[in-house]
Amino acid sequence: MATVRTLARLERTEFADLLDNLTPDQWAMPSLCAGWTVRDVAAHTVAYLDQSLVRLGANMIRYRGDIDRLNAEGLRRSDGLDGAELADRMRRGSEPAGAAALYGGRVALVECLIHQQDIRRQLGLHRTLDTRRVRVCLDYARLSPVVGGRRRTRGLRLVATDMDWTAGIGPDVCGRGEALLLVMTGRAAAVSGELHGEGVRLLR
Incomplete structure (x- = not known):
């Protein structure tokens, strides 16, 4: 039976495959996340791939627990990355690490599965989800x-x-x-x- 970490790694790899094939117009389209484009969702997900617990905790203190400000900072740090770079980072970070590895990789799995669907549903790129995940x-x-x-x-x-x-x-x-x-x-x-x-x- 596949471990949760394995399922999370597969989800991240498939997410990278999705990003590899997006057109410029698709990157700019709105996602299911209010106010965020497809690129914003991808950049947000990549920003949390391997963030350590120490760094996440420090950032939570810095922004006084304001998740919106924390997310905005993550997006700001990715401003210079194009679609190919985001896809590459997603693929290279497929193994859950840092805070994402918590609870056996469940944090990584739910983060990537939900955000991949935020993109796919808006673009009409439907897939059959793995029921184990x-x-x-x-x-x-x-x-x-x-x-x-x-x-x-x-x-x-x-x-x-x-x-x-x-x-x-x-x-x-x-x-x-x-x-x-x-x-x-x-x-x-x-x-x-x-x-x-x-x-x-x-x-x-």
């Missing part, structure tokens, strides 16, 4: 206070229709694992048409 991300998103999956779906029962996975208590929100993961990571509006059940109307 999605399952790991679903479980982690429910537990991680940083991701906030439990907070966003409190009082609801999530039911995956493409795998054996459920979580929570309350009215049902049913959909593919990917759609439920996007709900838990704050992207419910992007997948509302892919969900069904009495709990959908309660999603914020």
